[in-house]
Amino acid sequence: MTEQTGQPAGLPVLSQRFIWMMNFGFLGVQTAFTLQSSQMSRIFQTIGANPNNLGWFFILPPLAGLIVQPLVGYYSDRTWLPKLGGRRLPYLILGTIVAVVVMLLLPNSGSLGFGYGSFAALLFGAITVALLDLSSNVAMQPFKMMVGDMVNDNQKSYAYGIQSFLSNTGAVLAAILPFLFTYFGIRNTDQKGVVPMSVKVAFYTGAALLVITSLFTIKEVHEYDPQTYAKYHGISEEDNEEGGNMFKLLKNAPKAFWTVSLVQLFSWFAFQYLWTYSVGAIAKNVWQTTNVTSAGYQAAGNWYGVLAAVQSIAAVIWSYVLAKVPNKYHKLGYAGSLLIGAVGFLSVFFVTDKYLLILSYALAGVAWAAMNTYPLTIVTNALSGKHMGTYLGLFNGSICLPQIVASLLSFALFPALGNSQAHMFLAAGVAMVLSAVSVITIHETYVR
Numbered sequence: 283m284t285e286q287t288g289q290p291a292g293l294p295v296l297s298q299r300f301i302w303m304m305n306f307g308f309l310g311v312q313t314a315f316t317l318q319s320s321q322m323s324r325i326f327q328t329i330g331a332n333p334n335n336l337g338w339f340f341i342l343p344p345l346a347g348l349i350v351q352p353l354v355g356y357y358s359d360r361t362w363l364p365k366l367g368g369r370r371l372p373y374l375i376l377g378t379i380v381a382v383v384v385m386l387l388l389p390n391s392g393s394l395g396f397g398y399g400s401f402a403a404l405l406f407g408a409i410t411v412a413l414l415d416l417s418s419n420v421a422m423q424p425f426k427m428m429v430g431d432m433v434n435d436n437q438k439s440y441a442y443g444i445q446s447f448l449s450n451t452g453a454v455l456a457a458i459l460p461f462l463f464t465y466f467g468i469r470n471t472d473q474k475g476v477v478p479m480s481v482k483v484a485f486y487t488g489a490a491l492l493v494i495t496s497l498f499t500i501k502e503v504h505e506y507d508p509q510t511y512a513k514y515h516g517i518s519e520e521d522n523e524e525g526g527n528m529f530k531l532l533k534n535a536p537k538a539f540w541t542v543s544l545v546q547l548f549s550w551f552a553f554q555y556l557w558t559y560s561v562g563a564i565a566k567n568v569w570q571t572t573n574v575t576s577a578g579y580q581a582a583g584n585w586y587g588v589l590a591a592v593q594s595i596a597a598v599i600w601s602y603v604l605a606k607v608p609n610k611y612h613k614l615g616y617a618g619s620l621l622i623g624a625v626g627f628l629s630v631f632f633v634t635d636k637y638l639l640i641l642s643y644a645l646a647g648v649a650w651a652a653m654n655t656y657p658l659t660i661v662t663n664a665l666s667g668k669h670m671g672t673y674l675g676l677f678n679g680s681i682c683l684p685q686i687v688a689s690l691l692s693f694a695l696f697p698a699l700g701n702s703q704a705h706m707f708l709a710a711g712v713a714m715v716l717s718a719v720s721v722i723t724i725h726e727t728y729v730r
Contacts, residue, residue, distance in 0.1 A: 330399025355675025623649020
């Protein structure tokens with residue numbers, strides 16, 4: 283790490299290598315996260331879940347994030363364990379260990395003799411999903427916080443850009459792994475109620491990648507001690523030790539915190555339905571099947587993995603486009619990207635050709651790029667160094683709550699829309715349009 287003084291925020295200039303290493307573990311964390319989001323619907327329907335009840339299972343991950351991430355932020359603000367890396371890295375270590383164990387268990391939910399569609403099989407799957415999301419959240423949050431802790435304003439967009447690149451790269455790997463393993467001859471079907479070996483091996487590979495990439499970050503990053511952190515941020519060492527009541531912090535949160543959260547409400551609502559209903563919608567529209575044990579349904583599961591990879595690749599490309607957008611046009615870039623994504627969501631309902639779906643999910647990737655580029659930058663620029671971790675943990679509620687709301691509403695929307703998984707993309711598309719319109723409420727502020 284190289285340091286030069288004189289930066290406006292009081293933070294030093296960091297070498298590009300250090301910024302890469304700071305974020306490198308995000309590759310493995312996002313691989314785990316995407317394996318969960320892209321394969322969860324397939325796993326639960328394979329072991330016997332009713333499509334109308336999928337919302338219950340998809341409530342668990344955001345509920346875990348809603349509870350865990352503010353706590354990680356709150357306690358890591360007050361943590362200093364130099365032998366374990368500092369204030370944020372101990373939580374990365376803990377989250378990685380638990381996530382690896384759970385990634386080995388989740389795809390085996392149907393292989394433990396519980397029986398197809400049995401309460402025991404579904405309960406085991408639900409518990410492992412909750413634990414995986416909980417541990418992934420514990421491991422993920424330190425990366426967001428370390429950028430806020432250690433990176434000056436001039437390098438922050440670069441740092442979050444690297445994080446976005448690694449995040450989407452991990453998502454691409456996770457999405458295509460079952461497809462690749464099937465291509466190389468690993469079985470993609472199994473007996474009724476058992477998750478195919480191609481999915482199991484994908485989870486095992488993701489677990490190994492999580493360990494390797496996290497070790498790079500843990501080995502290379504040395505966080506600022508409390509005294510240095512306070513000096514760089516222009517605060518006292520006691521600022522993160524005293525107070526910190528979450529309700530009081532929310533009351534005093536900058537306006538940008540709330541206006542960006544409104545946009546997040548609609549955009550994350552939409553993506554919750556994409557993750558929940560993509561496999562079923564593709565199987566029905568393209569392979570004309572709703573039979574989860576059929577080769578056609580499992581092929582749809584693999585094809586969704588490819589489409590999720592397309593979405594992530596499109597997000598990487600579009601992130602470079604957004605990086606060129608001048609600050610004064612940020613809101614236009616944000617809203618325009620979300621509208622493009624809305625077109626992609628709505629098109630999934632109409633498309634019956636699997637190759638044309640590539641365009642649909644590429645358009646969704648444009649929205650995903652904006653959702654990973656603008657919110658954290660806008661919010662962290664509006665915050666001082668006081669309670670940075672707690673605020674970012676609380677801001678995660680703008681991601682988790684919309685997913686919970688979407689899952690709960692699905693119990694009414696799904697039957698209202700003809701019990702059709704494809705029809706749920708119409709609701710998702712409307713939500714994405716509303717998110718684009720909500721961008722007009724944002725007024726960027728910079729508080730130091």
